[in-house]
Amino acid sequence: MIGPSFRICKGRIGKRGGHLGFMHYLCITVFCGSLLALLFIDVIELWLTSLGMSKVEGFHGLVLPHSIPPTRSEEYLLMPSVHVCERAKPFLIALVVSAPPNRKARQAIRDTWGGEIQVRGHRVMTLFVVGQPSDPVLGKELVEEAKERGDLIQGRFIDSYANLTLKTLSMLGWARRFCPQARYLAKVDDDVMFNPSALLQYLNHSFKTSESELAELYLGRVHMKVAPDRNPSSRHFMSETAYAGVVFPDYCSGTAYVLSRPAVLKLSLAAVAIRLPSPLPPEDVFVGICAHTAGITPTHSPLFSGGPAVPFSRCCYQTMVSVHHTKPGDMVQYWTQMHPTAPCSWLGTRTSLGVCKLRALIGTLLGRDS
Numbered sequence: 001m002i003g004p005s006f007r008i009c010k011g012r013i014g015k016r017g018g019h020l021g022f023m024h025y026l027c028i029t030v031f032c033g034s035l036l037a038l039l040f041i042d043v044i045e046l047w048l049t050s051l052g053m054s055k056v057e058g059f060h061g062l063v064l065p066h067s068i069p070p071t072r073s074e075e076y077l078l079m080p081s082v083h084v085c086e087r088a089k090p091f092l093i094a095l096v097v098s099a100p101p102n103r104k105a106r107q108a109i110r111d112t113w114g115g116e117i118q119v120r121g122h123r124v125m126t127l128f129v130v131g132q133p134s135d136p137v138l139g140k141e142l143v144e145e146a147k148e149r150g151d152l153i154q155g156r157f158i159d160s161y162a163n164l165t166l167k168t169l170s171m172l173g174w175a176r177r178f179c180p181q182a183r184y185l186a187k188v189d190d191d192v193m194f195n196p197s198a199l200l201q202y203l204n205h206s207f208k209t210s211e212s213e214l215a216e217l218y219l220g221r222v223h224m225k226v227a228p229d230r231n232p233s234s235r236h237f238m239s240e241t242a243y244a245g246v247v248f249p250d251y252c253s254g255t256a257y258v259l260s261r262p263a264v265l266k267l268s269l270a271a272v273a274i275r276l277p278s279p280l281p282p283e284d285v286f287v288g289i290c291a292h293t294a295g296i297t298p299t300h301s302p303l304f305s306g307g308p309a310v311p312f313s314r315c316c317y318q319t320m321v322s323v324h325h326t327k328p329g330d331m332v333q334y335w336t337q338m339h340p341t342a343p344c345s346w347l348g349t350r351t352s353l354g355v356c357k358l359r360a361l362i363g364t365l366l367g368r369d370s
């Protein structure tokens with residue numbers, strides 16, 4: 001048996017030349033390797049991230065208080081009925097952080113993913129969080145919009161980029177007081193194509209019901225070892241007194257992240273314990289610092305796009321939980337194209353996800369996106 005096959009091999013190598021034969025096999029190996037890497041790009045990303053993530057040390061520096069000052073209704077200028085969550089009993093509440101003028105973005109969300117109330121057998125609710133606009137005309141329009149749609153929560157602070165962290169605190173406060181029914185809270189920006197169905201599927205695969213009741217989940221696209229910006233003219237400037245560390249604790253990108261109910265509580269406790277520096281740190285960095293203080297480690301998911309824009313393809317968008325940089329018009333268009341009759345096959349999903357993640361990566365490397 002060995003004799004003849006050895007002769008065949010030798011014959012082939014002999015005919016084509018030994019060097020070429022070796023190159024031939026090398027090419028096949030590289031090709032197959034690349035194909036596998038493309039199909040399992042998310043697994044590779046998850047593995048690489050787990051290598052890079054800092055381990056949470058035992059001591060976090062601050063003692064958490066035992067209770068949080070209760071949220072008062074007066075902190076909110078506009079909000080849906082106080083019984084909204086009691087009635088709807090959402091499993092997942094998506095709180096979309098929106099700026100007052102972004103009416104089109106809010107409408108696109110209501111017309112697409114935000115309009116879904118029953119997903120994979122779970123109740124889902126989407127509300128919008130805004131601050132106070134400095135323009136009184138915009139303020140009046142918001143009151144009208146709230147009356148008409150009943151899905152706005154307006155906190156008592158000036159809505160500005162520098163105040164985004166106040167918006168998040170206001171959002172957490174509202175969820176704690178008025179929506180303790182929700183098992184999961186998703187914080188989503190208004191330019192994000194969010195996919196509750198993909199999130200619920202992910203949660204279903206990753207966590208057993210019994211465990212998820214108590215688990216402190218802080219899920220999203222994890223940014224690792226980000227250094228504070230020490231340039232005073234930058235809009236993300238953070239002084240040494242505000243944050244002394246060389247790098248921030250790992251945190252989830254603010255474009256979209258998910259917190260379980262116990263995580264919301266613990267984060268809020270930590271937020272009370274930490275004195276807010278001035279100027280305020282970026283919203284996602286602050287949440288990361290609170291999580292770190294509370295001893296909660298972020299969980300990375302390759303299905304959250306974070307910064308880079310992801311080119312549209314149906315099977316990829318069906319699988320991704322969040323895609324950033326989606327314009328209102330595109331969101332409506334993509335949503336329609338994402339939901340035709342046929343679901344994507346396993347291979348279709350893997351290929352599409354691999355290709356779109358690779359294209360997003362190349363886009364980032366070429367500096368087309370932040």
Ligand SMILES: *[C@@H]1O[C@H](CO)[C@@H](O)[C@H](O)[C@H]1NC(C)=O
Pocket residue numbers: 156157158159160162163166
């Ligand atoms: C943030 O909101 C507070 C409370 O409304 C306000 O006093 C402050 O000027 C705002 N800061 C910025 C930078 O807009």
Ligand SMILES: *[C@@H]1O[C@H](CO)[C@@H](O)[C@H](O)[C@H]1NC(C)=O
Pocket residue numbers: 203204207208209
């Ligand atoms: C996951 O989905 C299956 C099938 O729909 C369901 O029976 C199960 O209860 C779900 N698990 C969780 C944790 O939601």
